[in-house]
Amino acid sequence: MIDRDTALGGAPLTLLQQDPYPLYDRLRAAGRVIWSDQQGWWMITGHAEALAVLKDSRMSVERTRAEGFDRGMERQPRRSMLVLDPPDHTRLRNLVQKAFTPRVIESLRGRIVSFVHDALDRAEQRGGLDLIEDLAYPLPVTVIAELLGVPSGDHEVFKAWSAAIAGSLDPVERDLAPVVAARQELRTYLAGIIAERRHHPQDDLITRLVEAEEQGDRLDAEELLQMCTLLLIAGHETTVNLIGNGVNALLDHPDQLARLRHDPTLLPTAIEELLRFDSPVQMTVRVVTEPIELGGQSLRPAQMTLVMLGAANHDPDAFPSPGTLDLSRTPNHHLSFGRGIHFCLGAPLARLEAQLAIGTLVRRFPHLDRSSAAQRRPTINLRGFSSLPISTAP
Numbered sequence: 001m002i003d004r005d006t007a008l009g010g011a012p013l014t015l016l017q018q019d020p021y022p023l024y025d026r027l028r029a030a031g032r033v034i035w036s037d038q039q040g041w042w043m044i045t046g047h048a049e050a051l052a053v054l055k056d057s058r059m060s061v062e063r064t065r066a067e068g069f070d071r072g073m074e075r076q077p078r079r080s081m082l083v084l085d086p087p088d089h090t091r092l093r094n095l096v097q098k099a100f101t102p103r104v105i106e107s108l109r110g111r112i113v114s115f116v117h118d119a120l121d122r123a124e125q126r127g128g129l130d131l132i133e134d135l136a137y138p139l140p141v142t143v144i145a146e147l148l149g150v151p152s153g154d155h156e157v158f159k160a161w162s163a164a165i166a167g168s169l170d171p172v173e174r175d176l177a178p179v180v181a182a183r184q185e186l187r188t189y190l191a192g193i194i195a196e197r198r199h200h201p202q203d204d205l206i207t208r209l210v211e212a213e214e215q216g217d218r219l220d221a222e223e224l225l226q227m228c229t230l231l232l233i234a235g236h237e238t239t240v241n242l243i244g245n246g247v248n249a250l251l252d253h254p255d256q257l258a259r260l261r262h263d264p265t266l267l268p269t270a271i272e273e274l275l276r277f278d279s280p281v282q283m284t285v286r287v288v289t290e291p292i293e294l295g296g297q298s299l300r301p302a303q304m305t306l307v308m309l310g311a312a313n314h315d316p317d318a319f320p321s322p323g324t325l326d327l328s329r330t331p332n333h334h335l336s337f338g339r340g341i342h343f344c345l346g347a348p349l350a351r352l353e354a355q356l357a358i359g360t361l362v363r364r365f366p367h368l369d370r371s372s373a374a375q376r377r378p379t380i381n382l383r384g385f386s387s388l389p390i391s392t393a394p
């Protein structure tokens with residue numbers, strides 16, 4: 001864990017929140033695989049090395065396999081696919097994969113379009129919007145809530161729980177009591193919905209998962225609960241940052257914003273570049289399970305590696321002029337959705353939501369400008385804004 005005052009490479013936390021990329025460049029110049037004595041883990045800063053770690057079956061997502069793992073920190077054993085290795089990971093992922101096929105995601109297009117237009121109609125009347133509060137946050141929340149079958153009207157209730165749990169994904173020391181409380185309240189809330197679906201099945205994902213649980217040993221009750229939690233949190237805390245960071249980058253680069261406005265066919269490559277340029281998820285963790293040679297270093301079993309996706313996405317060996325925002329960049333093998341068997345399940349959904357939100361915003365409003373200062377969220381892993389006020393009037 002990193003202490004609050006100094007973070008990766010000794011940089012102050014506030015600097016990492018504002019602009020971590022110069023620090024990443026300095027770390028990468030020091031090494032693409034660096035041991036941090038202070039933190040007691042490897043930092044993976046190069047693209048090729050990060051990719052190798054993510055694709056290596058000798059790298060585990062199970063933190064319990066790390067030396068010094070404190071079991072007291074976790075009340076319930078973690079049973080979500082994000083933190084499980086095969087074969088449990090494979091079984092759980094196969095169960096929900098069907099809910100995220102391109103056909104299912106495409107069927108959500110109409111709903112997303114109407115949500116975006118409603119939000120932008122209100123913005124037009126008011127001459128502006130807070131991009132985060134009025135569009136980037138409620139859009140993915142509403143979509144995942146509807147897909148799961150969680151009343152979307154309740155989203156104000158679980159906003160605080162979700163934010164507390166997401167904050168705990170930061171590799172920074174913080175008070176765990178609110179996180180434990182939030183997890184418990186969200187569990188109770190979801191358990192109530194699951195119990196209700198057992199008696200009154202609906203046409204939603206929670207009902208389909210309940211049926212899978214009742215059919216036998218494919219999913220136990222704890223896994224069912226943690227699956228719902230994972231999807232709900234993922235739907236709350238990631239796409240918001242893609243839309244927010246993406247629009248922020250466009251406002252910082254008016255030439256690229258103008259390009260996109262004049263050529264909407266750029267939208268798919270533009271979204272990939274926005275994902276690379278300021279990634280919503282900056283890092284993930286793997287535990288070494290067998291001796292591994294990487295980047296000229298010898299990694300030992302039970303050591304932790306911090307895979308720095310944001311640093312890998314700015315590695316000049318993988319991306320020419322990585323600090324330049326180029327909406328037509330191809331190829332663009334960014335690692336913002338991870339890679340390997342844990343590659344983001346929600347990537348097609350996130351891409352569609354971002355394309356429709358950012359594409360429609362740019363198309364409808366020829367004048368987009370900041371109306372007051374944006375506020376960054378206090379997290380360094382899930383990187384984004386809590387507020388991004390924009391004026392849409394000329």
Ligand code: HEM
Pocket residue numbers: 061081082083093140144230231232234235238239242279280281284285335336337338339341342343344345346347349350
């Ligand atoms: C721009 C938005 C998103 C970003 C940047 C993102 C990023 C990521 C990353 C980096 C991983 C891999 C973590 C690792 O390897 O340790 C991941 C996994 C995952 N994501 Fe996303 N995500 C996004 C949106 C979503 C959405 C909307 C959902 C679902 C509603 C979702 C569900 C998941 C799930 C279930 C996993 C675990 C997959 C597995 O372990 O096999 N994500 N995501």
